[in-house]
Amino acid sequence: MGKIVAATGNEAVAEALRQVNPDVSSAYPITPATDIMQRFTSFVSNGKVKTEMILVESEHSAMSGCIGASAAGGRVMTATSSQGLALMWEELFIASGTRLPIVMALVNRALSAPLNIHGDHSDGMGARDCGWIQLWSENAQEAYDNTIQAFRIAEHMDIRLPAMVCLDGFIVSHSIERIEYLEDEKVRNFAGEFKQLNPLLDLEHPVSYGPLILTDYYMEYRRAQDEVMSKVPQVVLDVAKDFEKISGRKYGLFETYRLDDAEIGLVILNSAAGTSKDVIDEFRNRGIKAGLLKPRLYRPFPYKEIGEALKGLKAVCVLDRADAFGGSYGPLFIDIASSLYPYKDKPILINKIYGLGGRDYMPAHAEQALSELVEAAKTGKIKQIKEYIGVRE
């Protein structure tokens, strides 16, 4: 039996990392992810893991070190947030383009300016198209479970791509929750031995990493990268099935909550999904067929599966904890709209931007969105597609 503990999200991620016991970690502190590495380095200092740490001078070097270590041929992880991820941006593409299965915890936080250390999804959304697998987590339990599964997914021989596990800064990273930890042995066996692929340290078969590719082959490389991404969803499902065997917890590409017979629905990522589910229950009690869809695998985005799950609804509100500047809709909204595009009959779609920079997401906000959906489903009319909620006018 595993054990049930009261722990923070960061603690849970650090615990998962201890249990997986990677070979190398290269990291730089940044709020609110700092705590993961503080905990992890104490495991290192106390001999609880075999991991060699590289405590670098910037996030750019953190990811550079991860890339070097991963190419050398071993299991590698790191953690970051916000500006740290932004500073890594160039390296994120190199990690995925080089097909290195690095695992990173991304404790979601707003981007500057103005400087803000609190939770929102601007960082993860900014990195959504850099070729990394993204798993998003509603709570500490999911962050823990996703971290363990991320290694198996990233290191799968058909994939070999970096993966980031997203969890909400402070809301999840620093709040204490009830968590079920698995036994060390179970996690170790689940993660398995790291299998090398073209390691730099193999002197018998010297390899060159990071060539220059001109117009002759660059597109072919990029297409290959896109094709590899298309294999990710099946691997995510397979790994989830195996994970269920050791944990009893089910995971899919996304979670649906009372969605099967729903007429209206919310689509929302991470911690705010919990609050929304409570409000959906209230609407159900009032006889309103409301439901929710919470994406888990956000990149690659399972367009087809999510489109299928939402196509029968009358009205859907997509809630984004990040905005895309330039009069655009929120990033999640754009993906949901794309997933529904192929269908002739599709729900009315609205977009709410909420919770930026750690602004609270309250039940009243979910209620507001759902009430608007009730109205839209009835009349077929909406007041406006995109709107900020919980903002002072």
Place this chain on the structure above:
Amino acid sequence: MATELRLKELSKKDMLLTSGHRMCSGCGAPIIVKMVLLASEYPIIAANATGCLEVSTCISDYTAWKIPWIHNAFENAAATISGVETMYRALKKQGKIDKEIKFIAFGGDGGTYDIGFQSLSGAMERGHDMIYICYDNGAYMNTGIQRSSATPFGADTTTCPAGSVIPGKPQNRKNLTKIMAAHNIPYAAQASPSHWLDLMKKVRKALEIKGPKFLNIISPCNRGWRSRTDDAIQLSRLAVETCYWPLYEIEDGVTKITVTPKEKKPIADFLKPQGRFKHLFAPENEWMLKKIQEDIDKEWAGLQKCSAAEEKKLE
């Protein structure tokens, strides 16, 4: 027994950077890489900053490197090799690898003095067991001969062109070798491909020292220096003989000149064959030549004083 550092013996060793790489003819960098790899008796894994050396030696499916090699980006060869070296230590500790392997990062002056400076400084401070080698040709040559902080005073480059108001680069070069030594690393040195034995001895010495080492090697670039394609060695020799590029090492804080020119030549001998300094020989720019000579004399005198003082201490 280690291969003797004699041409006859060295010629029997494998070249680990193959011919057919696409560096310009007459470029100093591949000569330096070949010398470094020939000097080593250990297997080497190399990282390379973005730059001429990288884009020319590994294009598409073709690589000129017969050793494991990684290119990551412009500014992070030091951080990347830190990662490789750390994984090596991790796997060695776990008993998964038992070979003795050495790690070298190569970067041009842009990737070392400028954009890669933070990554290099960090790697040195952390004490990775590696050698960082800068091949210094004094500009961002690959991107079109723009000035770098290694560009010498007065040089004509595409971003500090010698004009009627500004006669070339207004600032002096950054003294990176001294800055690296100031990290209190166990070994920092300057070398030149013209003095191959000195260069190879320094590589050998660095390979035997545990911890972070830095080698700054002058690397003539005929495209950027506007010089002939067959004079890389001649020019790097003149750089040493004019004391523009003194050959010295700083081992455990002790400075030692390793090659003292028999006769110190005037700096004009080094500048004249290079088109990038042509304007310095116009009458109105005489003051610049004078300043360059004064700076070199001062630097050389300081180095000699430092080296002599250390020698005296050792006696």
